[in-house]
Amino acid sequence: QQIPHYYSPKEAGVCLALAVFLAAVERSCGNNAYEPEEFLKREYSLTKPYQGLGSSTTSHWELMGNAMIMPEHVRLTPDLQSRQGAVWSRLPFYVRDWEIQVHFKIHGQGKKNLNGDGLALWLTKERMQIGPVFGNINYFTGLGIFVDTYPNEDKHQEVLKSELRSFPFISAMVGNGSVAYDHDRDGRNVDLGGCSASVRNVDYDTFLLIRYIRNTLTIMMDVEGKQEWKDCLEVPGVHMPQGYFFGASSVTGDLSDNHDLISFKLFELAVERTLEELENEEEVLIPSVDYRDIPVEVVDEGMGVLSIFFLFIFSVVGLVLLIVALLLIHQRWKDRSRKRFY
Numbered sequence: 001q002q003i004p005h006y007y008s009p010k011e012a013g014v015c016l017a018l019a020v021f022l023a024a025v026e027r028s029c030g031n032n033a034y035e036p037e038e039f040l041k042r043e044y045s046l047t048k049p050y051q052g053l054g055s056s057t058t059s060h061w062e063l064m065g066n067a068m069i070m071p072e073h074v075r076l077t078p079d080l081q082s083r084q085g086a087v088w089s090r091l092p093f094y095v096r097d098w099e100i101q102v103h104f105k106i107h108g109q110g111k112k113n114l115n116g117d118g119l120a121l122w123l124t125k126e127r128m129q130i131g132p133v134f135g136n137i138n139y140f141t142g143l144g145i146f147v148d149t150y151p152n153e154d155k156h157q158e159v160l161k162s163e164l165r166s167f168p169f170i171s172a173m174v175g176n177g178s179v180a181y182d183h184d185r186d187g188r189n190v191d192l193g194g195c196s197a198s199v200r201n202v203d204y205d206t207f208l209l210i211r212y213i214r215n216t217l218t219i220m221m222d223v224e225g226k227q228e229w230k231d232c233l234e235v236p237g238v239h240m241p242q243g244y245f246f247g248a249s250s251v252t253g254d255l256s257d258n259h260d261l262i263s264f265k266l267f268e269l270a271v272e273r274t275l276e277e278l279e280n281e282e283e284v285l286i287p288s289v290d291y292r293d294i295p296v297e298v299v300d301e302g303m304g305v306l307s308i309f310f311l312f313i314f315s316v317v318g319l320v321l322l323i324v325a326l327l328l329i330h331q332r333w334k335d336r337s338r339k340r341f342y
């Protein structure tokens with residue numbers, strides 16, 4: 001006679017855990033058959049309680065402007081006028097295929113379209129600089145992803161109905177150091193496109209996913225509280241140099257919002273490459289996008305007068321210094337020749 005076997009609570013617990021684990025393995029294998037493996041890189045990530053962020057030289061991230069560390073987030077700007085804040089990674093970034101998951105929150109007192117200006121994520125050659133593009137410099141070199149919450153162009157100009165964008169609007173831009181982000185046009189002249197996303201004053205969590213595999217840039221978002229990624233933008237043929245810096249910045253003007261960065265997680269993606277692919281790879285020195293030539297002539301417009309002015313000032317200063325130096329040398333030579341007579 002077989003004795004019926006009852007599982008002890010401990011055994012049952014182990015079985016249950018095993019079943020849950022197997023189900024999870026199956027699910028991840030089933031759904032993500034084509035997803036590359038990913039590894040969280042802590043040195044490029046920023047998560048609670050933000051210990052790696054600060055002014056000490058051992059910290060991986062640096063604060064700037066009005067940005068403040070709070071228990072639940074890094075507040076890039078408070079809901080007050082004319083603030084600017086940013087966080088920048090100190091470490092140059094050398095990973096070929098990667099993904100960023102950004103958890104953020106934009107909220108404030110202002111009614112719709114009476115708030116601004118939004119936040120930006122960066123992977124650029126420059127770091128820790130202040131300027132007009134969501135708090136960062138213009139004519140940047142690298143990648144900028146913008147969560148623009150204020151429609152500047154729609155307010156100032158007649159926009160074709162087909163070009164009308166609903167704000168907040170997420171867009172991306174690749175700059176090579178000589179292209180301007182035109183704030184009055186919400187960067188529409190040079191961006192790579194994007195999508196509308198109601199990310200402001202919502203009760204649920206909002207996330208952005210930026211993925212870069214084999215030179216294809218993909219932006220996805222989870223902004224409806226459904227725990228699923230929705231496509232926003234995909235651009236193939238994006239060439240990014242190595243050794244750039246990650247950053248997140250934000251700015252407020254007459255209109256404002258709280259711009260909170262809750263987490264920034266960088267994953268390295270394991271993408272296999274054939275020997276041929278590796279051999280044919282060339283080092284990228286300047287960021288570019290295949291399908292469009294980044295206009296270079298833009299730089300000449302406003303900059304022309306300014307550079308001539310500076311060139312003139314520098315020439316004058318240089319000339320004065322040269323004359324002073326010559327006079328000093330002449331004086332010394334005169335003194336010396338006089339001494340020789342005594």
Ligand SMILES: [Ca+2]
Pocket residue numbers: 117148149150151152183186
């Ligand atoms: Ca704008």
